[in-house]
Amino acid sequence: MTRKNYCSALAWLLVVVLFECYCCIEKANSASVSYDHRALVIDGKRRILQSGSVHYPRTSPEMWPEIIRKSKEGGLDVIETYVFWNYHEPVRGQYYFEGRFDLVKFLRTVQDAGLMVHLRIGPYACAEWNYGGFPMWLHFLPGIQFRTTNSVFQSEMQRFLEKIVNLMNEENLFASQGGPVILAQVENEYGNVEWAYGLPGPNYVKWAADTALNLNVSVPWVMCQQYDAPDPIINTCNGFYCDQFTPNSPSKPKFWTENYPGWFAAFGSPVPQRPVEDVAFAVARFFEYGGTLQNYYMYFGGTNFGRTAGGPMIATSYDYDAPIDEYGFIRQPKWGHLRDLHQAIKQCEDHLVDGDSTQQSLGYNLEAHVYCISSDDCAAFLANYGSSSDANVTFNGNTYFLPAWSVSVLPDSKNEIFNTAKVTTQRSIHDSPLASNTTRNEVSLGESSWSWHKEEKGISGSNNSFTAHGLLEHINTTEDTSDFLWYSTSFVNDGQAIDALLNIESLGQAALVFLNKNRVAFGFGNHDIAAFSLSQKVTLVEGTNTLDILSMMVGVQNYGPWFDVQKAGLVAVIVADFSSGINMLSSRDWDYQVGLNGESLGLEKEVNAANSSLWTQGTDMPISESLVWYKTTFRSPEGNGPLVLDLAGMGKGEAWVNGQSIGRYWSTYLSPAAGCSDTCDYRGPHDAKSCLTKCGQPSQTLYHIPRSWVHSGDNLLVLREELGGDPMQISVLSHTGQEICSVVSEDDPTPPESWRPNMEFRSQSPEVRLKCEQGWRITSINFAGFGSPEGDCGRFTPGACHADMLSVVQKACIGQEGCSIPLSSATASLAEACPGVSKRFAVEALCS
Numbered sequence: 028m029t030r031k032n033y034c035s036a037l038a039w040l041l042v043v044v045l046f047e048c049y050c051c052i053e054k055a056n057s058a059s060v061s062y063d064h065r066a067l068v069i070d071g072k073r074r075i076l077q078s079g080s081v082h083y084p085r086t087s088p089e090m091w092p093e094i095i096r097k098s099k100e101g102g103l104d105v106i107e108t109y110v111f112w113n114y115h116e117p118v119r120g121q122y123y124f125e126g127r128f129d130l131v132k133f134l135r136t137v138q139d140a141g142l143m144v145h146l147r148i149g150p151y152a153c154a155e156w157n158y159g160g161f162p163m164w165l166h167f168l169p170g171i172q173f174r175t176t177n178s179v180f181q182s183e184m185q186r187f188l189e190k191i192v193n194l195m196n197e198e199n200l201f202a203s204q205g206g207p208v209i210l211a212q213v214e215n216e217y218g219n220v221e222w223a224y225g226l227p228g229p230n231y232v233k234w235a236a237d238t239a240l241n242l243n244v245s246v247p248w249v250m251c252q253q254y255d256a257p258d259p260i261i262n263t264c265n266g267f268y269c270d271q272f273t274p275n276s277p278s279k280p281k282f283w284t285e286n287y288p289g290w291f292a293a294f295g296s297p298v299p300q301r302p303v304e305d306v307a308f309a310v311a312r313f314f315e316y317g318g319t320l321q322n323y324y325m326y327f328g329g330t331n332f333g334r335t336a337g338g339p340m341i342a343t344s345y346d347y348d349a350p351i352d353e354y355g356f357i358r359q360p361k362w363g364h365l366r367d368l369h370q371a372i373k374q375c376e377d378h379l380v381d382g383d384s385t386q387q388s389l390g391y392n393l394e395a396h397v398y399c400i401s402s403d404d405c406a407a408f409l410a411n412y413g414s415s416s417d418a419n420v421t422f423n424g425n426t427y428f429l430p431a432w433s434v435s436v437l438p439d440s441k442n443e444i445f446n447t448a449k450v451t452t453q454r455s456i457h458d459s460p461l462a463s464n465t466t467r468n469e470v471s472l473g474e475s476s477w478s479w480h481k482e483e484k485g486i487s488g489s490n491n492s493f494t495a496h497g498l499l500e501h502i503n504t505t506e507d508t509s510d511f512l513w514y515s516t517s518f519v520n521d522g523q524a525i526d527a528l529l530n531i532e533s534l535g536q537a538a539l540v541f542l543n544k545n546r547v548a549f550g551f552g553n554h555d556i557a558a559f560s561l562s563q564k565v566t567l568v569e570g571t572n573t574l575d576i577l578s579m580m581v582g583v584q585n586y587g588p589w590f591d592v593q594k595a596g597l598v599a600v601i602v603a604d605f606s607s608g609i610n611m612l613s614s615r616d617w618d619y620q621v622g623l624n625g626e627s628l629g630l631e632k633e634v635n636a637a638n639s640s641l642w643t644q645g646t647d648m649p650i651s652e653s654l655v656w657y658k659t660t661f662r663s664p665e666g667n668g669p670l671v672l673d674l675a676g677m678g679k680g681e682a683w684v685n686g687q688s689i690g691r692y693w694s695t696y697l698s699p700a701a702g703c704s705d706t707c708d709y710r711g712p713h714d715a716k717s718c719l720t721k722c723g724q725p726s727q728t729l730y731h732i733p734r735s736w737v738h739s740g741d742n743l744l745v746l747r748e749e750l751g752g753d754p755m756q757i758s759v760l761s762h763t764g765q766e767i768c769s770v771v772s773e774d775d776p777t778p779p780e781s782w783r784p785n786m787e788f789r790s791q792s793p794e795v796r797l798k799c800e801q802g803w804r805i806t807s808i809n810f811a812g813f814g815s816p817e818g819d820c821g822r823f824t825p826g827a828c829h830a831d832m833l834s835v836v837q838k839a840c841i842g843q844e845g846c847s848i849p850l851s852s853a854t855a856s857l858a859e860a861c862p863g864v865s866k867r868f869a870v871e872a873l874c875s
């Protein structure tokens with residue numbers, strides 16, 4: 028070897044070493060993501076994945092880590108979120124990624140917790156979000172047609188897709204770069220509306236697919252509810268059940284991108300719920316039938332702060348009856364039962380992804396799916412999919428009790444570790460700690476010092492006013508810069524004062540009517556039909572009469588074919604008086620004003636709170652009067668949990684805390700009286716209307732104030748009351764503890780050792796498990812009995828067969844954040860007593 032050769036060899040070696048090193052560093056952090064017919068393949072390994080939707084702007088960034096931690100503890104692998112174009116690009120070309128909209132920070136929070144991300148870029152989001160996530164300026168681009176083959180729309184959509192993909196690339200957020208993003212979505216549920224777009228519809232789908240693929244991201248793309256999603260884009264299922272779904276190509280895995288643990292709420296509509304036994308059944312059936320990724324929509328729903336709620340009439344709470352409630356508390360037994368299910372399925376992961384599946388009938392409405400890696404290494408799902416009859420089935424020589432509408436999971440094809448209808452996890456005594464005055468702190472604002480500002484009842488002469496001929500369309504006119512549009516006109520009554528009939532037709536969503544500055548009517552639509560009409564007897568004065576109509580939006584439509592051009596506002600105004608006949612006011616000149624005077628003045632702002640020319644104080648505060656702004660201050664209760672404003676005594680409006688909008692409220696809009704029932708049978712197919720609550724009541728009276736929005740001094744509360752309410756009835760609530768409960772029976776499956784927290788007792792039996800949130804500790808045991816306790820959580824009393832377990836439970840639990848006690852520790856106490864009785868172990872405790 029010559030010296031020269033030696034040197035170049037050395038240099039080459041160096042290059043190779045450096046290159047190898049560079050590669051190994053890259054490999055350590057990055058993951059390759061692909062898929063085959065069975066599953067998503069991450070770093071060469073097929074995965075069974077549990078996913079949950081958490082939308083970053085629907086809570087405060089301070090809450091993100093806790094929500095993600097609870098998601099992870101709940102057994103999720105993946106967090107799924109939409110990207111909200113209208114807030115990221117409020118003005119064309121001007122981007123915003125701060126505060127609640129700091130997408131990168133949110134994704135990093137997920138990554139730091141060790142979870143993965145499914146990023147649904149869309150950019151159409153739907154999501155019960157204002158205008159489905161489209162910026163309103165898009166509507167005004169000349170020649171645009173949304174979500175179809177239209178070059179104006181397509182170039183804007185492509186630009187935003189590129190913007191987000193570039194952001195992900197720059198921040199190294201894709202899995203191949205060491206980031207958490209393993210899946211990306213383009214469009215959203217277009218298959219549901221494609222029929223309405225004719226031939227350009229399917230062409231648009233192809234274009235959207237090509238455009239996404241041309242972005243060269245290193246992760247697979249998804250199109251949900253898109254039967255014609257072109258290869259290699261994965262078409263996925265959204266629905267209450269997706270076990271019978273098959274992807275449009277045998278090369279694609281079976282994904283369920285929206286599994287609803289409840290449903291959204293709308294003002295004036297009952298609030299939907301879904302029992303956890305049914306959610307668990309649907310999930311277990313999905314994996315039993317070859318599913319591989321399942322996403323709860325929502326796992327944490329949160330709050331539609333400000334004017335982010337979609338429409339019509341989407342409520343401010345986006346709680347969704349999700350496993351984590353609107354305030355970030357774990358909802359039991361939903362969260363815990365699903366966690367147990369996720370752990371049970373995880374134990375079957377190897378069998379599910381690599382085993383051969385066989386299906387066998389076990390009787391009428393009874394079946395098993397068995398996944399075997401080898402003939403003696405199988406996992407099994409046993410299902411009773413009948414909705415009324417329980418059954419004992421024989422499988423591999425053993426007998427299993429399968430309640431109606433349930434699935435049992437047997438990771439070794441023998442031991443049942445979970446059944447979807449046997450809830451052994453912790454329960455709550457109330458749906459929310461706020462529902463009980465033992466765990467709720469309530470500070471009334473009745474004694475507070477209030478100020479007010481009466482809004483103009485008509486056009487105030489601000490620079491947002493103008494005159495136009497005829498009735499203008501509401502959204503086109505306001506460009507959604509405000510919920511409000513004043514329509515004002517005047518007309519002459521030549522004769523004496525006379526009774527007349529005022530008829531108003533509106534396309535939505537609500538309108539407050541003033542004749543000669545007196546309120547004469549209020550009309551409104553509902554979530555299903557935004558349009559409404561009003562017919563009101565009025566008295567016309569002699570001479571000039573003024574008519575001021577305040578048209579209102581409560582969220583811009585977010586769903587449906589061509590939803591983006593859905594109209595709102597007045598379309599006909601007619602005064603019929605019996606002497607001079609019919610007076611069509613619709614086609615006159617009208618004066619308009621976009622927004623309220625108080626909005627132009629910035630009454631919600633902290634800088635204006637001390638301005639005495641804006642705010643009046645005194646003893647004659649207007650109550651139950653339309654269009655009044657109110658202001659006070661409050662001290663936040665101690666603690667670090669969320670705060671809640673009880674607005675039951677108010678009408679309709681919006682509320683701000685320290686200048687930040689906590690959302691619209693509408694306490695006086697009651698849902699229809701019929702349609703709810705006290706009990707909700709988990710058995711049989713469920714949909715959004717199966718289990719309704721709050722019939723005949725307001726859908727929402729409690730409004731979330733994130734803890735990080737308040738400080739230890741005086742916090743400013745401003746309300747814009749539109750219909751009339753009594754602010755003296757407002758109170759600020761906080762959680763001081765929680766009442767928890769656990770019940771297990773001798774027949775329940777024994778959870779595997781690995782599931783149990785590291786606690787004193789360990790045995791092969793079901794366990795009573797208790798855990799407090801917020802760092803609270805168990806301070807009292809209100810019931811602890813073994814045998815045949817009567818009643819249910821919150822109302823337990825000793826049954827005929829009873830062993831008092833109070834001292835045992837007190838010893839194990841008092842002063843602890845959590846505890847678990849095996850049922851076997853109680854059985855000895857009733858060893859020979861009560862033969863033939865299947866015994867239960869029930870505990871009620873207070874955390875504070």
Ligand SMILES: *[C@@H]1O[C@H](CO)[C@@H](O)[C@H](O)[C@H]1NC(C)=O
Binds near residue numbers: 241242243
């Ligand atoms: C994606 O890759 C193709 C082929 O290499 C290339 O032509 C195209 O410009 C790339 N697109 C982007 C957005 O980088």
Ligand SMILES: *[C@@H]1O[C@H](CO)[C@@H](O)[C@H](O)[C@H]1NC(C)=O
Binds near residue numbers: 428
């Ligand atoms: C299942 O078996 C148990 C124990 O033998 C029995 O008590 C129960 O009635 C059976 N249930 C059904 C639905 O057959």
Ligand SMILES: *[C@@H]1O[C@H](CO)[C@@H](O)[C@H](O)[C@H]1NC(C)=O
Binds near residue numbers: 464465
């Ligand atoms: C709590 O509520 C119950 C019933 O709702 C009532 O009887 C009781 O007086 C209340 N306790 C307090 C301390 O307000």
Ligand SMILES: *[C@@H]1O[C@H](CO)[C@@H](O)[C@H](O)[C@H]1NC(C)=O
Binds near residue numbers: 490491
């Ligand atoms: C109205 O006036 C405000 C400030 O007084 C200004 O910020 C706003 O741009 C004006 N609007 C129009 C439409 O001129």
Ligand SMILES: *[C@@H]1O[C@H](CO)[C@@H](O)[C@H](O)[C@H]1NC(C)=O
Binds near residue numbers: 166167499500503594
């Ligand atoms: C709304 O504005 C668009 C675009 O300027 C226009 O084409 C449409 O006719 C308007 N609709 C109404 C109802 O005024």
Ligand SMILES: *[C@@H]1O[C@H](CO)[C@@H](O)[C@H](O)[C@H]1NC(C)=O
Binds near residue numbers: 628638639640
């Ligand atoms: C108070 O509000 C009025 C009306 O908007 C305004 O003209 C005035 O400048 C404000 N005063 C202060 C001190 O901000």
